[in-house]
Amino acid sequence: MHLGRILLLPLLALGCGTNAPEVPSELLGGGSSCAAPHYPEAGFGTEPGDVVSNACFSGYRSPAAVPPSAEHLETIAFSDYYDPAGTKGVGLLMVNTAAIWCSACTSEHRGLPARQEQLGEQGLVILGTLFQDAQRNPASIGDLDRWVSNFEVNFPMVTDPDLQMGTYASPDSAPLNLLIDPRNMRILGKYVGDQGAVMWPFIESELALRSSAR
Amino acid sequence: MVAGQIVDEAGAPASAGLVQVCSKDICINAKVDDSGELYEVVNQDMDAPACKYGDGRAFGKLGLPLDAGDTDLGTLTTVRLPSFEDGVALRPGQTATSAGVSLTLTLDSQVKVDTLTYEEEAEHGFRAAALPAATLALFEPSFAVGFALAPVETRICPSPALSIENSAELAAGSELELYILGLDVLEEWAPYAGWEKVGEGRVSDDGATLDFPDGVPLLTAIGIREKR
Numbered sequence: 001m002h003l004g005r006i007l008l009l010p011l012l013a014l015g016c017g018t019n020a021p022e023v024p025s026e027l028l029g030g031g032s033s034c035a036a037p038h039y040p041e042a043g044f045g046t047e048p049g050d051v052v053s054n055a056c057f058s059g060y061r062s063p064a065a066v067p068p069s070a071e072h073l074e075t076i077a078f079s080d081y082y083d084p085a086g087t088k089g090v091g092l093l094m095v096n097t098a099a100i101w102c103s104a105c106t107s108e109h110r111g112l113p114a115r116q117e118q119l120g121e122q123g124l125v126i127l128g129t130l131f132q133d134a135q136r137n138p139a140s141i142g143d144l145d146r147w148v149s150n151f152e153v154n155f156p157m158v159t160d161p162d163l164q165m166g167t168y169a170s171p172d173s174a175p176l177n178l179l180i181d182p183r184n185m186r187i188l189g190k191y192v193g194d195q196g197a198v199m200w201p202f203i204e205s206e207l208a209l210r211s212s213a214r
Numbered sequence: 215m216v217a218g219q220i221v222d223e224a225g226a227p228a229s230a231g232l233v234q235v236c237s238k239d240i241c242i243n244a245k246v247d248d249s250g251e252l253y254e255v256v257n258q259d260m261d262a263p264a265c266k267y268g269d270g271r272a273f274g275k276l277g278l279p280l281d282a283g284d285t286d287l288g289t290l291t292t293v294r295l296p297s298f299e300d301g302v303a304l305r306p307g308q309t310a311t312s313a314g315v316s317l318t319l320t321l322d323s324q325v326k327v328d329t330l331t332y333e334e335e336a337e338h339g340f341r342a343a344a345l346p347a348a349t350l351a352l353f354e355p356s357f358a359v360g361f362a363l364a365p366v367e368t369r370i371c372p373s374p375a376l377s378i379e380n381s382a383e384l385a386a387g388s389e390l391e392l393y394i395l396g397l398d399v400l401e402e403w404a405p406y407a408g409w410e411k412v413g414e415g416r417v418s419d420d421g422a423t424l425d426f427p428d429g430v431p432l433l434t435a436i437g438i439r440e441k442r
Contacts, residue, residue: 100330101232102241103266107399134331135231135269136243146330172243173258193240193258 036079040185046168048187052095052180054079055165057129059144059158064113068145076158081125083182090182091123091210092203097165099132100143102174108194109151115200116155122207125182126155129165131174138162179203216280218287220250220267222294223346227251230292231269235280237261238399238406252287264407266397268292270331274343274362276435277397277407278352290352293343293362301339304370314379315342315361317430320372328367338365344381345435354393354409357437358382359424366434367398373429376415378438379422386421389441390414395434403432414441 034056043051083090098105138161179189222228227250237260244254266277274293302310307321345360392413396404404410415426
């Protein structure tokens with residue numbers, strides 16, 4: 001057990017009312033990697049211009065490099081891609097939602113690995129979220145494993161069984177693509193449905209702009 | 215707005231497992247109440263919208279193209295597939311038969327099942343169910359018979375020979391056309407929510423079977439009519 005946690009427990013037991021010690025957020029469930037003390041604290045919302053609230057998932061960060069398996073599961077959060085100083089090399093974050101029941105999603109995912117391959121060096125990070133299976137049950141890790149294998153996913157891919165992405169669009173429809181500025185985590189674009197003909201030119205021009213500004 | 219009512223072969227309200235307004239670019243799960251009434255307001259531009267009903271697991275998977283604007287689909291009759299336990303293994307060199315539909319696989323056949331939808335090996339067996347007359351009439355009145363096949367989107371290469379019991383009592387020696395329903399937005403085999411002719415065959419000389427030696431390239435809904 002972490003030393004800080006050992007020292008804190010007696011304090012928690014003694015704490016009462018307004019004198020209760022402030023519990024570090026990393027001890028309040030969700031695992032330490034969900035904690036994001038430096039994440040933006042205001043301006044949250046679900047539409048372009050708003051800041052996305054930090055969301056935390058379970059999945060694979062590099063499924064092309066490390067085969068999907070229980071031991072390789074990681075906690076992956078939006079905050080992992082928050083890059084205010086541009087030191088992480090994230091030029092643009094694209095968060096995608098998908099479900100196994102959604103044929104438009106499977107069609108879209110057939111092309112996403114090539115997009116990541118093509119635009120990754122320019123700073124695009126695709127974060128795929130799988131939220132339901134073929135029967136609309138919450139997506140499991142087994143579903144994620146089969147999805148990753150089926151589409152040879154080469155970008156971070158997670159499950160979203162609690163429908164966290166349902167904040168941004170109804171989980172009765174899919175896919176959804178959110179384009180997020182990693183400098184401030186504001187939504188740059190929100191595309192309900194696979195609007196590739198509009199979205200990809202926008203992504204390419206944004207990446208070019210950001211590249212030239214560096 | 216898309217409306218309609220889903221019923222089973224007996225006319226009883228049904229859920230069909232899954233009902234969607236689904237285009238090439240977006241899928242929306244439609245609401246179906248206990249009386250089978252389907253009602254979905256669509257506030258979205260859609261590329262080639264279709265109403266897909268049936269999950270391909272308990273129910274056959276079917277689809278109808280939708281016109282622009284409000285659409286009342288009327289009564290959609292879904293069809294229940296045999297249970298997974300009654301599925302027949304698709305093995306190279308063997309014939310799998312379900313509901314009078316037989317697939318004969320060559321010795322070098324490769325079978326590729328959609329493992330996203332059919333997770334367990336026990337779900338990979340061949341199952342077929344005859345489409346009711348009302349469903350056939352809705353799709354293509356000239357179809358003499360039709361079937362929902364599963365596992366949906368299964369690709370067998372080379373295509374397995376197809377033989378179907380002649381329940382429609384078509385005349386011996388009649389020439390036939392085989393159509394499949396496109397359910398994949400990639401349209402590799404058939405237009406999305408449309409029917410495509412994929413082969414020809416004939417009624418056997420003894421009138422017992424409808425035979426398509428060149429086979430069916432994909433497991434989906436099929437329709438058969440006499441050649442014109």
